[in-house]
Amino acid sequence: MAELRKDYFLDRWVLIAPKRGKRPHEIEQKELHHEGVCSFCPGNESMTPREIGRIPQNGGWAVRWFPNPFAALVPEGNAAPRTDNRFFTFAGGFGHQEVIAETPRHDKQLADLSEGEIAQVLEVYARRIVELEKKERIAYVSVFKNHGFQAGTSIVHSHSQVWAMGVIPRDVQEKLRASAKFLRCPYCAVIDVESVGARRCFENADFIAFTPYASRFNYEVWVLPRQHVSRFEQLNVKSLAAILKKVLVRVGNLDYNLTVTYAPKGRDLHVHLELLPRVALWGGFELGTGVIVNAVSPEDAARFYRGEL
Ligand SMILES: [Zn+2]
Ligand SMILES: [Zn+2]
Numbered sequence: 001m002a003e004l005r006k007d008y009f010l011d012r013w014v015l016i017a018p019k020r021g022k023r024p025h026e027i028e029q030k031e032l033h034h035e036g037v038c039s040f041c042p043g044n045e046s047m048t049p050r051e052i053g054r055i056p057q058n059g060g061w062a063v064r065w066f067p068n069p070f071a072a073l074v075p076e077g078n079a080a081p082r083t084d085n086r087f088f089t090f091a092g093g094f095g096h097q098e099v100i101a102e103t104p105r106h107d108k109q110l111a112d113l114s115e116g117e118i119a120q121v122l123e124v125y126a127r128r129i130v131e132l133e134k135k136e137r138i139a140y141v142s143v144f145k146n147h148g149f150q151a152g153t154s155i156v157h158s159h160s161q162v163w164a165m166g167v168i169p170r171d172v173q174e175k176l177r178a179s180a181k182f183l184r185c186p187y188c189a190v191i192d193v194e195s196v197g198a199r200r201c202f203e204n205a206d207f208i209a210f211t212p213y214a215s216r217f218n219y220e221v222w223v224l225p226r227q228h229v230s231r232f233e234q235l236n237v238k239s240l241a242a243i244l245k246k247v248l249v250r251v252g253n254l255d256y257n258l259t260v261t262y263a264p265k266g267r268d269l270h271v272h273l274e275l276l277p278r279v280a281l282w283g284g285f286e287l288g289t290g291v292i293v294n295a296v297s298p299e300d301a302a303r304f305y306r307g308e309l
Pocket of ligand 2: 185186187188189227228229270
């Protein structure tokens, strides 16, 4: 049973999610490969847990989602953190975990899909956020994508993940708190600055993509709605798909994580997507100090995205 644990006295949480019987070198998500057969492919639907939903297409499906068979978070136990003594604060691994197979095609990645197909995937993101938030004791629904081994997945079939949690995670809390200190949304103000600066990558009627001033990752790029929108399901997914496709095509073969941040129920936070290529590994300096060394300037990264490099 997984458990959320807080550092002795720092506001830093860890999900302890043991996989039984695994020696250190075996801890890796190989379980979804059954002797070379892909359980995410059409025809193998019986190999995944019971389907939650699908976008139908030609008698089959275009996008399909189901519970993560190796979920660390389960909808039982205590979601509320408690403290046993001064130093041991913990909560149950409460929540729901789902997998979204983004395409029936084993040989296509998200970047290879058409804008219309990417829009369907984003529509499913919105639907899962709204649905899972309605469930009992769910405080936040994290949607993200791991692409490639360096980004934490060995599953080739293009997919995203959804983790619904009983707590608002620390980074979202920090963004809520920091934003609330400003009279006007600071993301809106940043967009004003970055839309005319050296870090601007792409723009369309509804969205802007730019490389953030203090990028942590080589070629890190953010995508935000130009108007203040706090909820993912309020976004124009067609327009978002169009700008995301441009970014993904430039990212090419790099491994990356894609994260989605929005305002939890009843809160306010400018929606943003972060695409984080996983080129460089963090070393001792990063881990010992929290200061990240990025060998690619965000200004050069923006030139790369604009096709000038
Ligand atoms: Zn497949
Ligand atoms: Zn805003």
